[in-house]
Amino acid sequence: MTRGAVDRVLLITVCAGYGVVALAAFAQRSEFVTTHAAESTPATFVFVAAGLGLLTAGCLACLDRATGMLWALCVMAAVAWLSPALVGWAAGPALARSVGMVLAPFLLPLLVHLLLTAPSGGLRGLLPCATVAGAYGLTAAASVALAATRDPFLDRYCWSNCTDNVFLLISEPSLARLIGDLWLRAAVALALLALLVAGWRLVAATAVARRQAWPIALPAALAIGAEIGYAVAVLRDPAENPEQGPFTQIFLLRATALTALAAGVMWLLVRRRRRRTAFVRLVNELDASAGGGSLRATLSRSFGDSSLSVAYWLPRDGRYVDAAGQPVDPRTGRDRAVTAIVRGGERVAVISHERGTVDEQVLRHRLGPAALLAIDNERLGAELLAHLHDLRASRARIVAAADDVRQRIERDLHDGAQQILLAVLFELRLARHDVAEDEGRAAVLDAMITETQRSLAELRALAHGIFPAILDESGLGPALWTLAEEATVPVDVTSVPGWRLPAPAERTAYLVVTETLASVRTGPVTVDVDVREDSLVVGIGGVADRPAEYLIDRVVAVGGGVTYGSGTIRAEIPCG
Numbered sequence: 001m002t003r004g005a006v007d008r009v010l011l012i013t014v015c016a017g018y019g020v021v022a023l024a025a026f027a028q029r030s031e032f033v034t035t036h037a038a039e040s041t042p043a044t045f046v047f048v049a050a051g052l053g054l055l056t057a058g059c060l061a062c063l064d065r066a067t068g069m070l071w072a073l074c075v076m077a078a079v080a081w082l083s084p085a086l087v088g089w090a091a092g093p094a095l096a097r098s099v100g101m102v103l104a105p106f107l108l109p110l111l112v113h114l115l116l117t118a119p120s121g122g123l124r125g126l127l128p129c130a131t132v133a134g135a136y137g138l139t140a141a142a143s144v145a146l147a148a149t150r151d152p153f154l155d156r157y158c159w160s161n162c163t164d165n166v167f168l169l170i171s172e173p174s175l176a177r178l179i180g181d182l183w184l185r186a187a188v189a190l191a192l193l194a195l196l197v198a199g200w201r202l203v204a205a206t207a208v209a210r211r212q213a214w215p216i217a218l219p220a221a222l223a224i225g226a227e228i229g230y231a232v233a234v235l236r237d238p239a240e241n242p243e244q245g246p247f248t249q250i251f252l253l254r255a256t257a258l259t260a261l262a263a264g265v266m267w268l269l270v271r272r273r274r275r276r277t278a279f280v281r282l283v284n285e286l287d288a289s290a291g292g293g294s295l296r297a298t299l300s301r302s303f304g305d306s307s308l309s310v311a312y313w314l315p316r317d318g319r320y321v322d323a324a325g326q327p328v329d330p331r332t333g334r335d336r337a338v339t340a341i342v343r344g345g346e347r348v349a350v351i352s353h354e355r356g357t358v359d360e361q362v363l364r365h366r367l368g369p370a371a372l373l374a375i376d377n378e379r380l381g382a383e384l385l386a387h388l389h390d391l392r393a394s395r396a397r398i399v400a401a402a403d404d405v406r407q408r409i410e411r412d413l414h415d416g417a418q419q420i421l422l423a424v425l426f427e428l429r430l431a432r433h434d435v436a437e438d439e440g441r442a443a444v445l446d447a448m449i450t451e452t453q454r455s456l457a458e459l460r461a462l463a464h465g466i467f468p469a470i471l472d473e474s475g476l477g478p479a480l481w482t483l484a485e486e487a488t489v490p491v492d493v494t495s496v497p498g499w500r501l502p503a504p505a506e507r508t509a510y511l512v513v514t515e516t517l518a519s520v521r522t523g524p525v526t527v528d529v530d531v532r533e534d535s536l537v538v539g540i541g542g543v544a545d546r547p548a549e550y551l552i553d554r555v556v557a558v559g560g561g562v563t564y565g566s567g568t569i570r571a572e573i574p575c576g
Contacts, residue, residue: 034088053262215264
């Protein structure tokens with residue numbers, strides 16, 4: 001047995017023994033009412049139920065390591081709750097009554113601690129830690145100061161323990177009364193602060209975190225509210241007469257809230273056990289499916305976390321991808337945690353989930369070889385999809401780069417060679433004007449002018465074929481209408497979108513039409529362009545031959561597809 005387990009058993013044994021002594025003391029009632037629990041049968045029932053419930057919940061929580069300090073808080077809260085039974089033990093030893101008097105005030109800080117750690121049992125954040133530390137510090141200071149200065153025999157408001165205080169160092173009734181008043185006011189302030197901090201945390205938390213916290217947070221908040229009511233009532237009526245004022249109602253509320261708190265802790269433990277059962281089913285499903293299902297869907301269903309996601313590690317690429325092969329970046333946060341799945345010492349995947357929904361140790365130790373193989377198979381599938389996405393992206397970049405090169409060549413021809421030919425043509429015409437009376441030279445210059453004009457026309461046609469400027473300047477519609485006018489066969493553009501589309505889609509659609517018309521020998525040809533959902537659909541009718549392979553490759557490179565049937569070519573080009 002480890003040292004931690006020994007410490008847990010020892011603490012539970014001591015606290016349980018304290019509880020047994022307190023209940024035994026309560027059973028030895030005197031003729032006077034010395035505790036609120038002795039006022040009536042319902043009060044006795046809820047007092048015992050709250051104490052035994054917290055002890056039982058703490059003992060059960062001790063068996064679940066995932067609950068953190070929750071078990072210790074429950075056990076110590078039971079000790080503080082049962083302490084008034086020792087304080088009112090008229091026939092008991094003075095030490096027992098004095099110890100009960102010192103421990104009873106610690107119920108409030110323990111409730112604050114429980115409220116701000118629900119449901120994990122651990123504190124996170126500077127403000128919650130400061131609130132809990134302040135509650136314990138002020139309670140300890142007030143309790144010790146009262147024990148050192150309060151003489152029960154001289155306390156005129158005494159009603160439960162009026163004789164015994166073995167810790168008394170100096171009898172100062174007025175000072176003890178001042179300390180008691182200051183403590184009650186501080187308790188109200190601390191309780192209100194704890195409620196505000198807990199409310200802020202729950203509002204900022206996710207739906208999963210709130211759903212996990214409320215079985216403990218709600219009854220703890222009610223118990224703290226009852227503590228506030230008790231402090232206010234004592235400040236107004238220091239005599240604390242059980243038969244007058246709201247003391248009985250406040251006691252019943254506190255006891256009921258603590259009983260509900262114990263039930264909430266037990267429900268949390270039951271839910272954790274159900275989650276482990278679901279985890280066992282998860283392992284069995286993964287063992288049986290051997291990678292045939294969706295790991296994310298199975299995990300999300302098993303752990304009850306719809307926001308759960310799985311990222312697969314690709315060691316060769318040094319990145320994470322999801323099941324579809326898309327890059328992801330799993331990160332931790334205030335409300336999110338990342339749990340790694342390891343196979344053979346190598347990281348296979350990580351699970352991003354709400355904190356507290358996945359037990360990392362259980363996950364790592366209970367995944368069997370078949371389940372790990374199934375997860376590894378899913379990772380390999382995700383890796384293949386990621387490489388496919390990379391290939392498609394690479395092809396799209398190549399197409400875009402080719403279009404950019406064609407556009408640059410067209411611009412260079414227009415701004416370079418074409419301008420040079422225009423200048424040459426201008427000079428030739430000037431020279432022709434100067435030798436107008438010399439028929440021989442004029443004839444030579446006329447021939448050179450004609451040849452230059454022909455070269456200029458061919459250059460313009462070449463530049464237009466490489467990349468038509470009108471496509472980028474005016475859009476797909478004007479470019480297709482111009483193409484139809486210059487075609488060697490009759491072409492009817494029946495429809496075309498009246499708005500601009502993404503440049504890659506327009507360029508690919510224009511290329512489909514131009515390359516198809518170049519292969520057509522007889523007409524007429526109809527061109528229909530339409531946008532359907534997120535695709536630009538190009539239909540070309542009156543075509544006798546199937547589309548060329550390079551044309552299909554160009555459309556596929558941008559994520560589209562080409563089909564042919566009944567003399568019609570149909571290309572679908574993504575434009576979303």
